[in-house]
Amino acid sequence: MADAQDSTELLSAHVREEIDHWVAKFPEGKQRSAVIAALHAVQHENQGYLTPELMDSVAAYLGLEPIQVYEIATFYSMFETRPCGRHHVSVCTNISCMLRGADDLVAHVEGKLGIRTGESTPDGRIFLKREEECLAACVGAPMMMVDHVYYENLTPDRVDEILDALE
Ligand code: FES
Known part of the structure; x- marks a missing residue:
């Protein structure tokens, strides 16, 4: 989903490529299925944790509501939403x-x-x-x-x- 908007500028080129790679694996309109992979990539680049701004950027890039990203980020134990060790x-x-x-x-x-x-x-x-x-x-x-x-x-x-x- 390369429809870059200002709100997605926090995402690096590598993260965008990674998200595009995963989106392509799912049927048209099912980009929500790429959220876990997207959050992994973003968290990895941000020293091990997610910020609201980064989660918002993922949502904007995928054309989702922010809550659809927050609910995944806060459900799975592999994601951290507060600063922590790397x-x-x-x-x-x-x-x-x-x-x-x-x-x-x-x-x-x-x-x-x-x-x-x-x-x-x-x-x-x-x-x-x-x-x-x-x-x-x-x-x-x-x-x-x-x-x-x-x-x-x-x-x-x-x-x-x-x-x-x-x-
Ligand atoms: S109890 Fe199953 S891996 Fe620890």
Whole structure:
């Protein structure tokens, strides 16, 4: 949907290309189906979170009402609508992971980073998201997701290694 308007000027050329790519996958008039992909691209370019202005731009670019974008951005746990650290870390604490020590892992991560779940490190490097429900990787419990990549069979030492590698 290359009908660029002033209100879409916040979207980079790369984001527009990405949105166009996804819109083309759906039938004419079904561009609403591209909102998730559009928000992923926008969030990635904006240091890990969405602003009202960016969500409005996505809505304008896709020819949707802003509420149609807000409702998706606020429903899915992979989107953030407030400033936060650029690397998103989520430790699964659902039943399988809990039985395999997830609570201790959360305490370990909080102690290591000096923040509580739901907070970001002061240097903006890491956002420790609220604990996730089952991420469908129970066979590798305990596990965590970092920027949409799964890490399984975790130990405190392995967690340290993963977190220390984040720039
Ligand atoms: S309970 Fe953690 S992945 Fe299923």
